[in-house]
Amino acid sequence: MTPTARTVVIETHGGPEVLTLTDRPVGEPGAGEIRLRHKACGLNFIDCYQRTGLYPMTLPHALGMEAAGVVEAVGEGVTHLAPGDRVAYAANPPGAYTEARVMPAAQVCKLPDAISFDEGAAMMLKGMTVQYLFHRTTPLKAGDTVLFHAAAGGVGLIACQWARSEGIRLIGTAGSDEKCQLALDHGAEACINYTTEDFTARTRELTDGRGVDVVMDSIGKSTFLGSLDCLKPLGMMISFGNASGPVEAFNLGLLAQKGSLKVTRPTLFAHTADPQACQEMAAMLFDKVTSGAVKIRIDQRFPLDQVAEAHRALESRRTTGQTILTLD
Structure with a gap:
């Protein structure tokens, strides 16, 4: 049988x-x-x-x-x-x-x-997602600043610790003060409660108006445009999830207007399709x-x-x- x-x-x-x-x-x-x-x-x-x-x-x-x-x-x-x-x-x-x-x-x-x-x-x-976000998507080095949405979630708490281990400054967002504290406890330098604060304005304050090098966003529709305004010129927007729904079509010219920004929509399984790369990750x-x-x-x-x-x-x-x- x-x-x-x-x-x-x-x-x-x-x-x-x-x-x-x-x-x-x-x-x-x-x-x-x-x-x-x-x-x-x-x-x-x-x-x-x-x-x-x-x-x-x-x-x-x-x-x-x-x-x-x-x-x-x-x-x-x-x-x-x-x-x-x-x-x-x-x-x-x-x-x-x-x-x-x-x-x-x-x-x-x-x-x-x-x-x-x-x-x-x-x-x-979640862990190999963080690996490709930090090591296979855009160059990151100690001292760079990342805005990470949903920082108290499964991917987020790994990302907070990963960033701390590599000297990368991570600013998180979360939906409650309790979740923000969780992100801080795991290595986020700061965490914004998006239900009580404008995350775009607060990110600009935390970076003295300069913006961040990279945004890592698994939320999608509700955070995408605001995230673009968090980036410094030539910054990278990594949209890797759709928790609030898929990102809607937008005018590509916005990327030029906001400082020659870059946008990518990666998936884990594109990175792990090569067996050797998967094992290394x-x-x-x-x-x-x-x-x-x-x-x-x-x-x-x-x-x-x-x-x-x-x-x-x-x-x-x-x-x-x-x-x-x-x-x-």
């Missing part, structure tokens, strides 16, 4: 109510694939975008982009992993919300013994964590069968730090 695993799937796009837990056959790995048994799964905004159809998928489809666990079997041609290896990943195709799965091996990374499965499941997508992340420079803060844990409530909490911004789905 083919073993099965509890797996979260959607048969139609929509709200959290479309998430369904079902038993699915696992199967055996083919060439270039592995079978792994998950210990914990990560939760990310991209999962919500796929569920709603903002990022359409062929349906029905399993959800989830990151997890950690133990390799059970490897297919032909897989040389960097072996049965029994502790691993973690953030990778396509979606399907991480499950007890076990068969998937491509190339973007799966060995997890150091010093990092727990819960931490591994929580850190890969993960290695840098693992070094940051094992050295203590970055601590992975898991503030929410939901059992797999409560995945709909986990999505509701994430979308309503009731979460801080990392959120994982547990399988015990």
Whole structure:
């Protein structure tokens, strides 16, 4: 009999109510694939975008982009992993919300013994996102200033610590005084409560009117234009998420008017498509964590069968730090 695993799937796009837990056959790995048994799964905004159809998928489809666990079997041609290896990943195709799965091996990374499965499941997508923001998108050096939106979220708290470890001045934004304090505790030099302050004006004050070198923005529609006004001439706007909705069309001439600004819309999976690059990015992340420079803060844990409530909490911004789905 083919073993099965509890797996979260959607048969139609929509709200959290479309998430369904079902038993699915696992199967055996083919060439270039592995079978792994998950210990914990990560939760990310991209999962919500796929569920709603903002990022359409062929349906029905399993959800989830990151997890950690133990390799059970490897297919032909897989040389960097072996049965029994502790691993973690953030990778396509979606399907991480499950007890076990068969998937491509190339973007799966060995997890150091010093990092727990819960931490591994929580850190890969967000941590490698921070890695490409700081090291693969635009040159950054000690002394540069970054404005980082949603600084108390999962990506944000890693970014605050990462910036501090590299001497980069990070100004954060968050939606409450409590969340601002959390960002400050994790290394932000300053944090702006955007519900009580104009983040553009305050950023200008904090930089003596000069503006910041880079804006890193996962909020999207509601913060995009204001963020452009936070940049110094020749500054870089990195729009890497859509929490408030996708950025609307704008006049490209604005970039010239505001100081020859640069704008990019990167995705993690473009950076990790090359297997060697993916492994190198993960290695840098693992070094940051094992050295203590970055601590992975898991503030929410939901059992797999409560995945709909986990999505509701994430979308309503009731979460801080990392959120994982547990399988015990």
